[in-house]
Amino acid sequence: MLKKERAHYILKELQRLYPEPPIPLDHKDPYTLLVAVLLSAQCTDERVNQVTPSLWQLADNCVDMASKEVEAIKAIIRPCGLSPQKSKAIKRLSEILIEEHEGQVPADMEALERLPGVGHKTASVVMAQAFGEPAFPVDTHIHRLAQRWGLSNGKNVAQTEKDLKKLFPKEKWNELHLQIIYYGREYCSARGCDGTICPICTTCYPKRKTPKITKKA
Numbered sequence: 001m002l003k004k005e006r007a008h009y010i011l012k013e014l015q016r017l018y019p020e021p022p023i024p025l026d027h028k029d030p031y032t033l034l035v036a037v038l039l040s041a042q043c044t045d046e047r048v049n050q051v052t053p054s055l056w057q058l059a060d061n062c063v064d065m066a067s068k069e070v071e072a073i074k075a076i077i078r079p080c081g082l083s084p085q086k087s088k089a090i091k092r093l094s095e096i097l098i099e100e101h102e103g104q105v106p107a108d109m110e111a112l113e114r115l116p117g118v119g120h121k122t123a124s125v126v127m128a129q130a131f132g133e134p135a136f137p138v139d140t141h142i143h144r145l146a147q148r149w150g151l152s153n154g155k156n157v158a159q160t161e162k163d164l165k166k167l168f169p170k171e172k173w174n175e176l177h178l179q180i181i182y183y184g185r186e187y188c189s190a191r192g193c194d195g196t197i198c199p200i201c202t203t204c205y206p207k208r209k210t211p212k213i214t215k216k217a
């Protein structure tokens with residue numbers, strides 16, 4: 001199969017499996033989504049969803065959050081890991097939203113990336129899921145699947161993002177990002193598969209006999 005044909009088949013298959021993929025992080029507006037995505041760095045979405053109800057009780061908007069002590073934020077978010085850095089980033093980004101963005105989360109990639117604790121992936125998730133802007137956030141899981149499916153050579157996440165954006169129509173990016181994450185969780189974890197088990201690989205690579213080794217992000 002050619003790369004374009006593989007992409008077309010994968011798109012169809014993911015659409016069949018996950019016709020309406022839900023946003024995995026609980027949130028009520030762009031601000032709570034931004035904070036939840038920041039918390040999800042090196043932490044599972046499930047753990048973040050357990051922690052955020054208590055955090056929103058403390059503060060669920062930038063004005064209230066900016067008035068809290070870093071220690072109070074840190075105590076709540078500790079189960080998510082990296083709590084010293086994440087708590088400082090949450091307080092500081094809340095102050096910046098007030099100082100520079102009239103208390104609103106900017107629907108602007110560059111402005112988001114300038115916020116503390118917000119990298120390209122976090123900014124892309126917020127653009128896609130809070131504002132519906134086409135983005136293709138690539139994390140280590142999407143990076144791995146793109147290589148297993150032969151859609152990217154896996155040089156780094158930036159290259160994988162470029163390759164996937166070239167292969168798939170823009171209007172599919174946001175949904176596809178979620179569908180690949182759900183597929184990775186259900187069938188295609190980091191360990192445990194050599195690339196010869198389920199229909200996507202066996203259809204795209206019927207002759208694959210040896211394990212597919214993927215490069216880390």
Ligand code: SF4
Pocket residue numbers: 148187188189193194195196197198199200201202
């Ligand atoms: S065969 Fe393995 S590598 Fe390929 S999609 Fe299935 S689980 Fe992933």
